[in-house]
Amino acid sequence: MRFILKTCCFISMFFFVNVNASMVDEINANALSIPAINDFTQSPTNTFWLATEKGLFSYDSTHLFSSHTPPFSAFATLNVLQVAAYKSWLLVNTEQGLSLIDLISNQLIQLTDSPLKQQIFTTDHGFYFLHLGQIYTIKNEKLHSAYAFSEQIVELAAGFNNSLWLHSGGNAASRFDTASNAIISRLSAPADITQLSPSQTSTALVISTSNEQHYLFNNTHSLETIKLNHTNVQHLNFFQDHLYYLHNNQAYKYDLTTKSSKPLFYNSPAHFLSIKQNNEQLWLQTNTKNWVRLYAMQIIATPITESPAPRIQQYFKMLAQIDNFSKGKKVLSIYYLHEDKWAITTSNGLYLYSARTQAFDLLLPEQANVLHFTAPTTLWIASKKQLINYDFATQQHNFSLPVSNINAFTPSLIHSI
Incomplete structure (x- = not known):
């Protein structure tokens, strides 16, 4: 028996393959022994760049890298707020300002002395972000104004086919095309806009207004009212024909077909800080600043029995305690x-x-x-x-x-x- 056992062990050592190595389901700061993760992005080579409260790290789903050499050593003691990747470039946003890294030459270029306040978007045509109330991109390793809008823009959101939606706090929203750097369409909401939530797979757009109403614009030149089960929702995301949002730090899903909301996790003790889309996946950030992929959570949430308590409820109870443990x-x-x-x-x-x-x-x-x-x-x-x-x-x-x-x-x- 012992001979058979050793032989099987020997064979398995050479033929064991992790077929899901490139599909990361969770980015856990504690498991990686790194500071809390503010933000992350996935590069075209499937490398994860992790913006933490103390430094910038890269993670290839198996190995974690923390460089103590320039240019990455410049961020070793900094609170890195955001990171974005485009081709061989990284855009890094810290409390000390915005920096560009050329990953080929390892060159670091300081772009601003103050941090960006909103998300950086990566399109097929490069980085786009709000700076001084206007849309900026990077051109020749310098800040470049992509479009001179007549008013101060208060929000920018990624839409379909390399477009961006924007508004200035009134009731008008505009769609900006990054290929031509021009406004290609406009629409008006019944009240002042507070949040834009575009679909990234269609031209549909959800508009939230100051009177706690939500409207679906689906390219038929009409606005359909959406009745969410909650007011004061945060981080509303339009993802794969559904709406995902946070209310009192709990996560919910709104089905546009059945027109109903339900919690992603029943009776979950876990609290969530934000939701983001990255590389055609939806991720949720927990209150411990770990990130979990939506589909991974759906697999975990499959009920073990007919009991209404899903497996994810147990998982997040454990996460809530694991810091002390x-x-x-x-x-x-x-x-x-x-x-x-x-x-x-x-x-x-x-x-x-x-x-x-x-x-x-x-x-x-x-x-x-x-x-x-x-x-x-x-x-x-x-x-x-x-x-x-x-x-x-x-x-x-x-x-x-x-x-x-x-x-x-x-x-x-x-x-x-």
Whole structure:
């Protein structure tokens, strides 16, 4: 049996492939051992650039890089508010101003002495952002006014086909084309505009007004009233024919077909700070300044049984507690196991979290390299020195084998033991 086990381990070391390596579901500052993440962007090479409260980091879904050499060392002690990527350029917004980085020459160019107050947008034609109440872009490594609008612009929002929507606080909204740097359409709302929420996959636009009303403009030259279940909504996003927004730091989804709102997570203790679209994905920022991708959360939120409590409720209960739990520990990964049980691997041990008791129990006082759950109650744990079979029902180790350096499990390995 031991010979078969070693052979299976050897084979799995060479044929284990992470097919989802480029699809990151969560960007967790604690798990990466970096400061809180204010913002992030994904480059054309799928590298994540992370703007943190103390420095700029890059992350390729496997490895984290923090350069102590110029030009990145210039941000090592700064609160980086935003980061955007376009081709071989990074635009970095800090409390000390806006900077441009050429990733080929590693050249750093300071553009402003004060920070931008709103989001930076990346289009096929470069960076666009609000500066001094007007639309600016970058040309020849310098600030360039893209269009001289007659009034001070108060909001810019990314729309369909490299367009931007803008308004000046009145009831008029204009659509700006970044290819021609010209206004291509205008519309009027029934009241002063407070927020523009364009679709990035169609010409549709949702307008929020000062009287707490919301209107859908769908290119039929008419405005359809939308009745959300809440007032004072924040971060309204038009994404894949649905509206997503925050109310009292909870996340909601409005279905434009059924015309109804529902929470993304029922009875979730987690609070959210913002919502953003990046690389055709929707991300939510938690109150601990971690970022979670919407589809990842929908998978987690699939009910385990017919119970109305989704798995995501347990997940965010755990996240709300994990800051205190993880002091002095580096969290490496989080796994859902069964019913209310979760496994947390850290640099100094493996812990079992119970969503029912909200307690973290130490299972193994050493780092676990690989976990494999087999229903109904068995967890296989591979550390550097041994392979352990753990039973949830008895809460005991059934047995252990002195097998080292297991990098992955295969079904044949489990069945051969």
